[in-house]
Amino acid sequence: MTAVRTVPPPTSELTATVDRLWEAVTAGSEEAAGAVVFGALTAGAEPESVLLEVIAAVQARIGREWAANRLTVAEEHAATAINDRVVAALAHHPVVRDAVRAGPRGRVTVSCVDGEWHAFPARLLAQVLALRGWEVDYLGAQVPTPHLIARLHRTAPVALALSASLAPRLATAHSAISAAQAAGVPVLVGGAAFGPDGRYARLLGADAWAEDARGAADRLAEGLVAPLPAHQPVDDLPHLADQEYTLVRRSAPRLVGAVMSGLAERFPAVRSYTEAQLQHTAEDTAHIVDFLGAALYTDDPELFGGFLTWTAGVLTARAVPTASLLAALEVLGHELRDLPRAVGLLDHGRAAVASPSAVPATVPHQYHGNPA
Amino acid sequence: MTELPDPVHPAPVPAPPPAAVTLPVEGDLDHESCDTLLATITAAVSTQPAGGVVRLDCTAMTMCDSMGLSTLLQIRRRTDAAGLLLLIDHRPAVLDRLLHLTGTFEHLVRRSAVRDDDAVGA
Amino acid sequence: MALLPTETPLGSAESGLAFLAGAPYPVLVLAADGAVVHGSGSAWNLLGRPAGAEGEELAEVAPWLLEAHSRLCAAATVRRHRPGAPAAETAVRGVIAGAEVEAHPSLRADGSVVWWLVGDTDRGLAAVVERERWELLARLPGLLLNSLNVDRCLETTAQQAAAHLADAAVVVSPHSGRALRFVTCLRDGPPVRGQVRADPAAVPGLAEALQGFPPVPSRWIDPETAPNWLLPEGLTAVGAVSVTPLPGHGVPAGALVLLRGPGHGAFTPSEEVFARLFAARAGAAVSAAVMYSEQAAITDLLMRELLPPRLEHMNGADFAGGYRASVDRDRVGGDFYDVHPAADPDGETLAVLGDVCGKGLEAAVLTGKIRNTLHALLPLADDHPRLLSLLNRALLTSHHTRFATMVLASVRRQQSRVTVRLSAAGHPAPLIVRADGRVEVSRTHGSLVGALPETTVVSDTVVLAPGEACVLYSDGVTEARGGPLGDAMFGEERLLHALGECARMPAEAIVERVLMLASQWVGGRRHDDMAVMVVAAPQGTRLSAAGRYGHGGFPA
Structure with missing residues (x-):
């Protein structure tokens, strides 16, 4: 959003x-x-x-x-x-x-990262670009990455504008960026997922980042340079060699299960939750694991801390105490005790939740969950 | 010299009851496994004399998707054409649900019970 | 194994060497004293020496070959005197210009020796071209194959050829129709596209190269005869022009025209080798792009036919549809939906959402057949059982038992209300979202279409008040597996619950909500096609947005 x-x-x-x-x-x-x-x-x-x-x-x-x-x-x-x-x-x-300014400038593809459901920013950008005379191929929010890349091969646009608002989509965004670049199409990224200053855009090797639709249109008007020859996405992020991201992603359902039983142990109230309440709690926990994964992928504790501070705010607005959030982080820390980077991130996250005065610089990464 | 029994022609055994073959259907019956099942059944059907019975034992079936259902319909056509009775036994609830939803329960289960030989497309 | 065509004429009939004209390998004939009697063009290229060089030069390039030759000739002399002595006609190995070459001798009656030079093609040639060029050749497939777009591929070819082979390059597109399409590029300049109405036959070798047949070698043509369009702007004078077909392996891949400035003539043998390898790589990449684009064009055509339409407000009711294709198998999925507006505003609009058994093109063909047949049967849409029965008969075949399940919804506006007549043929019954948040399951059920001799169906009619909606969906939604704990089905219960929150929402918002929840549920896991269509009774006036751009929101 x-x-x-x-x-x-x-x-x-x-x-x-x-x-x-x-x-x-x-x-x-x-x-x-x-x-x-x-x-x-x-x-x-x-x-x-x-x-x-x-x-x-x-x-x-x-x-x-x-x-x-x-x-x-x-x-x-x-x-x-x-x-x-x-x-x-x-x-x-x-x-x-x-x-609509006369004369087509060329073709630009506008798409959301696969799994991203906030199509609105991409739609706005598509409209602004159309106003500025681009031929816009707007793919919206339901395009699997292989379909997007196939489309780029067929249409050879001058650039791909890729939108993502959720940090857990960054890994998917990364593979889309690399694949588009390998197809010879430079990539401009935008959206909250890439960080307030576009730090993750640079990290993932995007050719350009824009803060908003106007900035994106200006940047495209300057022209993007054709990307360098293909490289392996993993080369951008050497810290992935520790496999912690993969391990956490793979064991996400098990981690959610562990948090759920951990919460039931610590908070008697959880034991009498309704099915729907349990479902919401499990979904919230899954989001925490998603963002932990994103922080492992980018190796940025601020990403996780920012999300948790925001979550704490959302929970508070709904009169849910943050104690359960802290407990969830503790359980995760125990489950992931053999993964040093994950443990570091969880420690950082607990500190961020415990001291609400330490509001991080990052803008909240919104998600579309159903808060408990 | 004592006559030895002819080893090629052993003592005659009584004729078997109407031939029945039981084939287990295990795991997911879907686009990945349906070809194998169809091949197995086709082979089994070819050795059964008309009037025989083919039983699919679905005790260990975990899932059946639309390709699986298509395969069951195909099997039914083959058994009908060969004059065999197809019985789908030990159906799990998910299978019965699918058969009811798609309106194929009558065709695949109940009609077998009353032994209707009206073959489809044969 | 033929490294290069043996173009140098082997006319020295007096030496009885005419048979070497068809030699598959580079070949040298050395007299007993080491003098070169004959060398094939390819052998000179391999040695990196101009044709007809002397034996001394051979000693410089491949001393090991001359040594082996001397040993062989000495042994031959011995054998002439002592017939029992061992034969010495064994192959020797050595290095020529950095490449390993195996030399196979065969002794001739006059005492001379034919040396067949057999090398590992690429490694052998690697030595012929300079390191830099070799590195480019190694990099080239990557540069070229990254884009499966033909035009991009031709641009890269022109750019790289101009940078490494000549002062300018022109790549003529294999897709040229009446007009020739081409890309020109000056050294270090950007590629520029152009087209001209011209006869390719006017340029020697070009017509054949564009047809991809018959195979022709690269050739240098008289710069004077080159037509003007072939001379890129910015190249003031031309010293030499060559035309090289891009070998496309059965698919025409175009032609590469290289232009050199004044003072430059034809290539040296090593440059020639490099140009041929360059052309081979470019041709392979362009033909891959050509084949990909042809395949993609066919799929595109199919997809255009199969893509669900963008739905709008029609005859007093709102229609919205959404679709998420399964990715892990073929691109064209098995779900579809269509809306056939009534001929007059008071008539019934027929909406259909269906799920075809199977995947990929097979499913696509069946989907196309169903949609076409339904279209033809529209006049019978007031009688759902009859329409389904006729469709069933049209689809029934003895070849297979592929089937489809579907829901028919006949929609009619009556004052502020919308009446929907529903018939589910083997398909989950549509759900009705009431204005107060109640969700009802419509009471329609029936048999699937296309595999049973007869169909049965029980229809249901529902009336929607303003703000109420009827939701048609495919089982890909309810059978989506995932959730926070990994392997639970999304299920009808969760769908009912989600729809309970959708009371009074616009049709598009309901579609988006359901697809979003189901997609979040599956996360990154495999899933089947998921299709949702909503028919709603409008609460207010709708904005007209006819002719939105693109296939917005639909799979690429």
Whole structure:
């Protein structure tokens, strides 16, 4: 939800438009949402500004409100669906059609990393690029990596813009980046998964990183250099030689099981959880293991610490004490005691949760779980 | 000189009861295993005289997907064509569920019970 | 094993060497005193010396060969005097220009010796070309094969050829139709695409090279005869031009034209070897890309036919569909969905979601057949049992028992409500999401289509109030295995629970929610195709978004 994170301060006029769109979207009224956006266009607002400073701002707010437990999952999905339709409808507005700059610049493929479900940032980027005269091949969020690469071979775009908002997708992103580069297509990445300053984009050898859709469009306009000849993804990350990432990934279900029985031992309340509550707890635990994996993959304790701090916030918003989170980390530390990097990450994570004042620099990596 | 029994022609044995062959279906019956099962059954069917019985023992079947069901339907066609009775025994709940969902229970199970020789596509 | 064609004429009939013209190996004929009587072109190339060099030069390049020759001739002399002496016609090994070569002698009546030089092709040639070039040859397949796109591959070929072989290179595309398409590249410059209406036959060897048949050797042509389009902009004058076919192994792979500036003539033998190896590698890569693109074009065509349509608001009801293909097997999966809008706004729209047994092209063909047949049977859509029975008959064959399961949904708007008549043929019954969050299972069931002699079906009619939805799905969703503990089925219960949270959600949001949960459930594990289609009674006015770009959201 937060790939377009740093929205420039909008003008006061646009601020009012943001509020009106927010009301329309949360009221579930597609018609009203369309009226707000088309009204702004007719009043002379730049289509790109409407996309990035109005629609994207509302989308970011949807994510924040959900995290703060002020929107249900259903409301969040409904609002996103309406926003999505507004973007689609906007493309056919006469003002927007006229605004498309003449002359095709070439073809760009826009896709989400396999397993990524936040298609909205990629859709926004696709729309901005279309506005700027690119021929856009928008693949959305349901494209398995082999299909993406096959498509690149067939269409030979000048670049691939790859979006990911969840850090656990970084390993998959890495293989997509390497494969696209091997096919001769340079890769620009964006989205919260790549870190607030794009640190993981550099780590994974992406050709470029952009903070937001506008930045991505500017960067593509500068032109990307054809990537160097193919290399093995593992060469980017020598620390993977210790196999800890693989071991944790492989044993994820067992680790979740161990945490579940560990929690039941320590907290009598867990023993009387309903099936649905157990399910939610297991899912939350699976997310923790996912992010531990991502931190092992990138060898970055901040990634794990940032996620845990954010999770603690989400749990607190839902009146769940962080003691259970700390207990889960303890169980994981015991289970993974033979893996020194994992133990280090878990220690760091416990410290991050225990001292909430130590808010990490990283922006939360959102996920779409069902908080307990 | 004593006549030795002709070793080539041993004493006649009584005729066997209607031939029955039982074949186990184990594990997942899916796109990976169905060809093997079909080949095994086809071989077994070819040695059975008409009027015989082919039993599939599904005690150890763990799963059956759409290719597995397609294979069971194919087996049924083969046994019908050869005049054999196909019995699918010890069906696990997942198989019965699939047969009911796809409306094939009648065809594969109940019709066998009443010995209907109406062969499909044979 | 023939390293190079023996182009040097072996016309010295007086020495009785005409038979060597067809020699499969580089060959040298040495007189008893070590003088060179004859050498094949390939032998001179191997030795790195111009044709007709003297024996002294041989001593420099391959002293071991001359030594072996002397020993052999001495032994032959001995044997002439003492017939019982051992024969000495055994092969010797040595190194020529860094490459190991085996030399097989055969003694002639006049006392001269024919030396057949047999080397390991690549290793032998490795020595012929300089290290740098050899390294390029080693790197080249990687550079070329990375992209399976024909144009990219031709660009790389032109760029590398200009950088290492000549002052400029032109690669003519094998896909040239009436117009010739080509890529030109100056040394160290970017590749530039171009096309021209010209007869390739005007350039000697080009037409054959583009046809891939008959096989022709590389040849140098008179620069004066080269047409203008062949001369890249920026190359002021041309000293020499060669045309080399890119060997495509049965697939035309185009032609490589090399241009050298003034003062440069034809290649030296070692350059020639390098150019041939370069062309062989480029040809292999281009032909692989050509074959891949042809295969991909066929698959694309099939996929376009099979891809579910982008669904919209139709005749007063909302339709949304989503699909996630299984990756671990073939690309074209077994699930499909379609919406056939009614001819008039008050009519019934027929929506179909189905699952075809099997995978890959076989399933694709069956899917295509089902969709076409259903389309033809649309006039009968008011009678689901009859339509299914006719479809069943059309699909029934004695060859196999492949079948399909499906749900038919006939949708009609009546004031603010939407009536949906549902028939499940061997398929999970659709789920109804009520406005208050209740989820009901529709009461339709029936037999699969395409493998049984007759079909049976019991239909069900449901009425949707504004904000209510009917969810059609394939069993790939409920049978998805995974979850936090690894091997549990997503199952109908979880689906019902998830849909309970979807009350009043737009159709697209329900589709996305279900696919997202099921995909998260499977994680990175294998899964079957998953398809979801939602028919909803709208709560408000919808925005029109006809003609969205691309196949947004559908598998590539």
